[in-house]
Amino acid sequence: MSRPPFAFTTRPEIKGNFGVVATTHWIATSAAMGVLERGGNAFDAAVVAGFVLHLAEPHLNGPGGDLPALMWSAGKQKVEVLCGQGPAPQKASIAHFRSLGLDLIPGSGLLAPCVPGAVDGWLLMLRDYGTISLDEALAPAIHYALQGCPLVPRVIDTIATVRELFRDEWKTSAAVWLPGGNLPKGYALFRQEKLGATYTKFAEIAKGAGGREKGIDAVRQVWREGFVAEAIDSFCRSTEAMDASGRRHRGVLSGDDMAKWQAHVEAPLTYDYHGWTVAKCGPWSQGPAFLQQLALLKGFDLSAMEPDGPDFVHTVTEAAKLAFADREAWYGDPDFVDVPMDALLSDAYNAERRKLIGEQASLELRPGNPGGAGAKLTSIKAGDAGGAGIGEPTVGRLAGSDGAVSKRGVASGDTCHVDVIDRWGNMVAATPSGGWLQSSPVIPELGFALGTRAQMFWLEEGLPNSLLPGKRPRTTLSPSMALKDGKPAMAFGTPGGDQQDQWSPQLFLKIVHHGMNLQEAIDSPAWHCEHFPSSFYPRASKPGHLGLEGRFPKETVEALKARGHKVEVGGDWSEGRLCATATDETPEGTMLRAGANPRGMQGYAVGR
Numbered sequence: 001m002s003r004p005p006f007a008f009t010t011r012p013e014i015k016g017n018f019g020v021v022a023t024t025h026w027i028a029t030s031a032a033m034g035v036l037e038r039g040g041n042a043f044d045a046a047v048v049a050g051f052v053l054h055l056a057e058p059h060l061n062g063p064g065g066d067l068p069a070l071m072w073s074a075g076k077q078k079v080e081v082l083c084g085q086g087p088a089p090q091k092a093s094i095a096h097f098r099s100l101g102l103d104l105i106p107g108s109g110l111l112a113p114c115v116p117g118a119v120d121g122w123l124l125m126l127r128d129y130g131t132i133s134l135d136e137a138l139a140p141a142i143h144y145a146l147q148g149c150p151l152v153p154r155v156i157d158t159i160a161t162v163r164e165l166f167r168d169e170w171k172t173s174a175a176v177w178l179p180g181g182n183l184p185k186g187y188a189l190f191r192q193e194k195l196g197a198t199y200t201k202f203a204e205i206a207k208g209a210g211g212r213e214k215g216i217d218a219v220r221q222v223w224r225e226g227f228v229a230e231a232i233d234s235f236c237r238s239t240e241a242m243d244a245s246g247r248r249h250r251g252v253l254s255g256d257d258m259a260k261w262q263a264h265v266e267a268p269l270t271y272d273y274h275g276w277t278v279a280k281c282g283p284w285s286q287g288p289a290f291l292q293q294l295a296l297l298k299g300f301d302l303s304a305m306e307p308d309g310p311d312f313v314h315t316v317t318e319a320a321k322l323a324f325a326d327r328e329a330w331y332g333d334p335d336f337v338d339v340p341m342d343a344l345l346s347d348a349y350n351a352e353r354r355k356l357i358g359e360q361a362s363l364e365l366r367p368g369n370p371g372g373a374g375a376k377l378t379s380i381k382a383g384d385a386g387g388a389g390i391g392e393p394t395v396g397r398l399a400g401s402d403g404a405v406s407k408r409g410v411a412s413g414d415t416c417h418v419d420v421i422d423r424w425g426n427m428v429a430a431t432p433s434g435g436w437l438q439s440s441p442v443i444p445e446l447g448f449a450l451g452t453r454a455q456m457f458w459l460e461e462g463l464p465n466s467l468l469p470g471k472r473p474r475t476t477l478s479p480s481m482a483l484k485d486g487k488p489a490m491a492f493g494t495p496g497g498d499q500q501d502q503w504s505p506q507l508f509l510k511i512v513h514h515g516m517n518l519q520e521a522i523d524s525p526a527w528h529c530e531h532f533p534s535s536f537y538p539r540a541s542k543p544g545h546l547g548l549e550g551r552f553p554k555e556t557v558e559a560l561k562a563r564g565h566k567v568e569v570g571g572d573w574s575e576g577r578l579c580a581t582a583t584d585e586t587p588e589g590t591m592l593r594a595g596a597n598p599r600g601m602q603g604y605a606v607g608r
Contacts, residue, residue: 028049047123088467109249120224123223269345382540382541430479433477494576518582522578
């Protein structure tokens with residue numbers, strides 16, 4: 001096992017034995033740790049962090065977005081998946097979108113919302129796994145909504161990108177995000193009174209319901225069938241919103257769609273690798289691409305490769321290309337399509353696929369044929385939004401920081417992440433996203449926007465991820481959890497769209513093969529490729545692309561170019577926003593650890 005060639009990290013790896021939290025924003029981290037200090041468990045803390053992130057990172061997530069989470073309950077002694085990914089509306093059909101003259105679902109506006117799943121997901125987690133009341137869980141978010149939350153400059157940059165759109169088209173958004181017609185000031189306290197009023201109403205309903213669980217259930221019902229669903233239904237029916245197609249459209253999401261869906265818990269997919277077991281969400285997410293990479297890479301001696309050397313980067317990148325090609329050909333909502341996951345993760349299949357990883361970079365998209373079945377890829381060509389796709393990070397810029405075309409309703413968005421471990425051994429990894437301030441117009445009665453996750457569907461019949469009413473889109477949101485020798489060991493994840501299951505495997509592999517601690521693995525130079533179709537409008541791809549942080553040795557950069565990679569070198573700290581927590585059994589007792597990303601100066605880990 002080679003040791004990392006780094007003399008220092010940007011900050012220490014956090015260690016303790018009471019509890020640890022790592023999130024993508026310091027306020028969410030602090031609020032979650034406060035819950036642990038007051039006696040709450042990891043699930044309580046994660047829920048509090050989730051609602052606070054709606055105020056602290058509104059350009060990266062919101063109440064109208066989505067939530068997948070992995071949970072280890074000390075009582076149940078198993079990993080479970082919480083699916084807060086809502087499905088397509090009943091009126092969202094390929095025929096409807098084609099009748100509007102569309103080949104792709106726009107990445108902004110009112111055509112792309114699915115049923116918002118984040119809030120119901122957090123409420124389900126709180127009811128069935130948490131201990132605190134809903135009014136207690138909402139109190140920090142209400143405080144920041146009504147008293148003000150300091151907005152980091154990247155929020156202001158995002159608003160500036162869509163300022164013209166808000167002023168000319170999305171006037172309800174302008175009323176919230178351009179007070180007096182002006183941009184908010186960086187780090188100044190910013191209030192969201194309407195959202196605060198919505199959450200205050202939730203807290204009052206819960207308190208009056210006659211018990212903790214009854215209170216949570218009452219608010220879940222209000223969300224699905226009460227004033228929230230009614231406002232969403234009315235807004236989608238009555239509002240024509242400019243979107244990334246350059247035209248105005250009404251939405252298809254209805255109150256009936258809201259009433260028919262609830263978040264739920266299901267079993268994870270897992271893969272065993274060098275004494276570890278990695279758990280991911282099912283093929284309604286891109287999570288299995290992480291597992292497929294492990295299945296390919298277990299045939300290589302990664303421990304003999306330097307973590308910032310060309311052999312390691314090349315081998316891992318080529319494995320990612322093969323796994324993501326299979327994502328394109330095979331992944332979709334398993335309630336609607338038969339995804340051959342057993343075959344995709346089998347030793348025989350990966351032994352053959354592994355032979356495709358040679359000395360030169362592949363420039364082709366090469367899905368496999370598990371079980372002899374023929375792969376089918378879309379025939380739709382990527383569009384042109386005039387800039388970066390929604391939620392698609394560009395090398396050299398931090399995820400969520402690059403703007404696009406404001407007049408057409410296009411601006412980048414990204415994601416948040418939360419990891420928590422408590423002193424009882426409960427563990428959470430959650431990746432909330434969607435419902436960005438720039439995704440669709442604010443619903444004035446509620447104070448938040450809807451998400452645009454349906455942009456990930458294809459408007460072509462017969463594909464695993466083809467649009468169908470009631471079907472979950474193949475989300476990029478992908479939290480991770482790992483067990484060591486059958487015991488819970490690590491919860492981790494990152495924002496980054498298609499890059500999530502590139503950056504997260506890199507962290508894991510550097511820990512397993514190079515002996516790095518959490519902070520070393522997070523700080524170490526990272527990379528990503530855009531070889532395969534983006535999950536985000538306008539669905540572009542860059543065959544052979546490889547984006548590297550500027551801290552890679554020049555020798556590595558030149559060696560990768562010589563192997564045929566189309567290398568793009570970005571800033572020194574431009575790749576990834578990883579968070580991670582871990583637990584170890586030592587002779588002295590349980591040791592909890594945490595690390596967070598220094599890029600962008602937002603993410604923090606705490607613990608004691």
